[in-house]
Amino acid sequence: MLVEVAGLTVSAGPRRLVGPLDLTIAEGEHVGVVGPSGSGKSLTVAALLGELPPGTTATGRVRVAGTDPAGPQRARLRGRVVGALLQDSATALDPLTRVGAQLAGPVRRLHGASRADAREQVHALLHRLGFADPAATARAWPATLSGGQRQRAALALALAGRPRLLVADEPTTALDTISQAAVLELLETATAGTALVLVSHDLAVVARCCTRLVVLAGGDVVEQGPTGAVLADPQHAVTRALVAAARLGADRVPPR
Structure with missing residues (x-):
């Protein structure tokens, strides 16, 4: 179990x-x-x-x-x-760090991806979670996203390390x-x-x-x-x- x-x-x-x-x-x-x-x-x-x-x-x-x-x-x-997705996405995302950089962190830290590979994985994850323009979302600051977009970005962050x-x-x-x-x-x-x-x-x-x-x-x-x-x-x-x-x-x- x-x-x-x-x-x-x-x-x-x-x-x-x-x-x-x-x-x-x-x-x-x-x-x-x-x-x-x-x-x-x-x-x-x-x-x-x-x-x-x-x-x-x-x-x-x-x-x-x-x-x-x-x-x-x-x-x-x-x-x-273990990944965690909580009620308030504002607390999950660092307001001073762009979305892509936050997602790339666990990809590189936990799986040893290069910067370029991490960027590709982040864009693929954002696309999988319904962002039409993953590159633009990766460059965005959390405050510029809507509530639903922030929660999807928080879900991406929770899944970035590929938890079980x-x-x-x-x-x-x-x-x-x-x-x-x-x-x-x-x-x-x-x-x-x-x-x-x-x-x-x-x-x-x-x-x-x-x-x-x-x-x-x-x-x-x-x-x-x-x-x-x-x-x-x-x-x-x-x-x-x-x-x-x-x-x-x-x-x-x-x-x-």
Whole structure:
């Protein structure tokens, strides 16, 4: 298994926030983690990335490609094994560095590409993610891009190191409907062969890209299973509420 989580508990002082939680993810598997606000989704992702917020502690076992993401070897995971796409693309991109230079960094650092080879790979990646003029985008400053373009550039940055796992935490929340649909389509196609953990409060978003769902409530896993089965026959009240909300808002996300 690429990801192995056993007995993960995240606490803030005496207060338990997540867990105990068990989760496994195979190479290439797309897993959606859904739940209402405060259910522990983002803390679970933070544990996978080894980036729990100050004031919290974790117990249990978390391994990504056999490595503890919070341990001394964590630097070896980022980029090459794990990529991250977060809600706010403004924090992912350095406003003082052109887009192409930011993408070329992990290509050269992690894969030893020459400057010319890195440039070609960056242009190919930008084209793959829907930029009509990759060379112009590579020369652009992040501030000149629209919100949807910035999130696509952030996705390119997360994928530049060719990671085995992409963790995407609410990646479309800040986008308008059209940009959201475009990013979801690209997220689905660009991660073919790459394991994906997609976190959202919106079941419609997750159901589009993921073959397995994990539903959290109050820090606990209350339901999980194949996406089709969970959508067709939700067992827990929280899941039923998420399914109902997704059906009511189905016109927001075009069907696959």
